[in-house]
Amino acid sequence: MNDGDGQPDLSSRGPWDVVVLGAGPAGAIAARQLAHARRRVLLVEKHPLPRPKVCGGCLGGAALSVLDQVGLAHLPRQCRGVSLLTMRLANRGRVVEFCSGRRIAVSRERFDQALVEEAKSAGVTLFDQTMGELIAASESSVRRVHLVRPGQVMIVEAKAVILATGLGWPPSACNHALAPNSFIGVSAIVEVAMNRAQKKSLFMACSHEGYVGMAAVGEHLLDVAAAISTHALAQAGSTSGLISRIIRDAGFEPPAGLEAANWRGTPPLTRSVRPLVLHRAVLIGDSAGYVEPFTGEGIGWAMQSAVEAAAFVHQQLETWDANVVANWARRYEMAVRRRHRRCRAVTRALRSDAIRSAAMWALDKLPALAAPIVHSLDRPLRPFTTSPLEPQHGR
Numbered sequence: 001m002n003d004g005d006g007q008p009d010l011s012s013r014g015p016w017d018v019v020v021l022g023a024g025p026a027g028a029i030a031a032r033q034l035a036h037a038r039r040r041v042l043l044v045e046k047h048p049l050p051r052p053k054v055c056g057g058c059l060g061g062a063a064l065s066v067l068d069q070v071g072l073a074h075l076p077r078q079c080r081g082v083s084l085l086t087m088r089l090a091n092r093g094r095v096v097e098f099c100s101g102r103r104i105a106v107s108r109e110r111f112d113q114a115l116v117e118e119a120k121s122a123g124v125t126l127f128d129q130t131m132g133e134l135i136a137a138s139e140s141s142v143r144r145v146h147l148v149r150p151g152q153v154m155i156v157e158a159k160a161v162i163l164a165t166g167l168g169w170p171p172s173a174c175n176h177a178l179a180p181n182s183f184i185g186v187s188a189i190v191e192v193a194m195n196r197a198q199k200k201s202l203f204m205a206c207s208h209e210g211y212v213g214m215a216a217v218g219e220h221l222l223d224v225a226a227a228i229s230t231h232a233l234a235q236a237g238s239t240s241g242l243i244s245r246i247i248r249d250a251g252f253e254p255p256a257g258l259e260a261a262n263w264r265g266t267p268p269l270t271r272s273v274r275p276l277v278l279h280r281a282v283l284i285g286d287s288a289g290y291v292e293p294f295t296g297e298g299i300g301w302a303m304q305s306a307v308e309a310a311a312f313v314h315q316q317l318e319t320w321d322a323n324v325v326a327n328w329a330r331r332y333e334m335a336v337r338r339r340h341r342r343c344r345a346v347t348r349a350l351r352s353d354a355i356r357s358a359a360m361w362a363l364d365k366l367p368a369l370a371a372p373i374v375h376s377l378d379r380p381l382r383p384f385t386t387s388p389l390e391p392q393h394g395r
């Protein structure tokens with residue numbers, strides 16, 4: 001059943017086993033996993049798809065392992081992702097270069113759309129341009145969600161809801177704490193000519209005002225993504241001005257075309273959210289808490305949490321045993337928060353000129369120090385759901 005704009009009518013095809021809010025990597029993977037387990041899944045996205053996303057677009061070893069695990073190892077190549085070979089780190093004119101580990105840079109617009117297409121192929125129903133909001137819980141066997149899109153409003157019911165809404169506000173039943181002085185995220189795609197060596201490198205420019213990552217996500221397309229201080233941004237007067245300054249002061253040449261870049265931004269990045277599980281509802285990905293992205297692990301965390309949550313929701317759908325659920329939430333927090341803590345320690349240290357300079361000096365003198373760090377970032381989260389869903393094999 002279609003309405004006037006060619007979209008399926010919101011009332012069509014219910015009732016749902018699971019409604020997933022947010023069609024980023026977390027939401028799309030969770031929805032696909034559940035559809036493969038023969039659940040009736042509705043995926044709701046507030047923006048029209050494909051949509052851009054503030055991100056550096058680098059899939060590290062951990063993210064690539066999750067794609068392997070769910071049978072989507074082909075996706076980065078299908079999205080014309082660029083395999084990176086080296087990482088060039090710059091601070092106060094000193095540049096060090098080392099092997100980047102297993103890393104592919106992708107356009108988030110393309111990658112996220114490809115994940116949504118995979119979810120649809122598995123049987124997921126998608127409503128984009130639709131805002132979803134969890135309705136306050138009643139201790140019943142269903143959860144209700146309020147859906148709004150231009151010209152249409154309705155309430156749908158599902159046995160469970162997965163919230164994968166990124167850095168937006170969590171439901172009112174959750175406590176949401178922003179870290180003081182948290183940086184904000186900005187990014188833009190810049191058209192620029194690159195030689196082969198430039199295309200194969202991830203550039204990271206560091207300063208006390210923030211850090212900027214640059215990686216090729218297409219033949220002539222460079223993703224410039226940064227976490228920056230709001231204070232420095234207000235003083236610089238323009239995003240392009242601040243980003244150019246951070247890049248130049250660190251020791252790189254700012255790419256041509258940066259001045260005219262079309263920047264998108266995020267709210268403050270570092271936040272914690274509790275609880276992660278409500279009655280018949282689970283938060284995953286960035287909506288379950290986030291730290292600044294210096295280590296570039298967010299997509300991997302989001303996808304891994306989706307795989308774990310999908311298996312868990314599938315097991316608990318009929319019973320939703322409060323004790324089992326609370327225990328799962330504890331294990332989830334331990335696994336994800338441990339990685340968050342490590343990333344947060346790195347980003348805190350980066351704000352000190354002395355620590356950044358000492359770390360760069362050490363990496364310059366002993367480049368072999370980088371290998372164990374890269375290796376540990378590439379390790380996937382340890383699985384913590386007792387009966388994972390069977391992997392689905394892609395093309």
Ligand SMILES: Cc1cc2nc3c(=O)[nH]c(=O)nc-3n(C[C@H](O)[C@H](O)[C@H](O)COP(=O)(O)OP(=O)(O)OC[C@H]3O[C@@H](n4cnc5c(N)ncnc54)[C@H](O)[C@@H]3O)c2cc1C
Binds near residue numbers: 060293
């Ligand atoms: C500057 C910057 C650089 C980064 N670089 C990297 C990197 O190189 N590598 C890496 O791995 N990670 C990186 N990250 C982190 C990464 O972008 C996120 O961790 C990842 O996108 C999280 O995925 P998600 O699915 O949880 O959320 P998102 O990708 O944010 O998806 C959430 C979706 O939910 C939708 N939504 C929100 N509210 C609603 C609602 N009420 N109803 C319906 N839909 C809704 C949004 O429109 C969005 O599409 C970076 C982040 C920043 C800010």
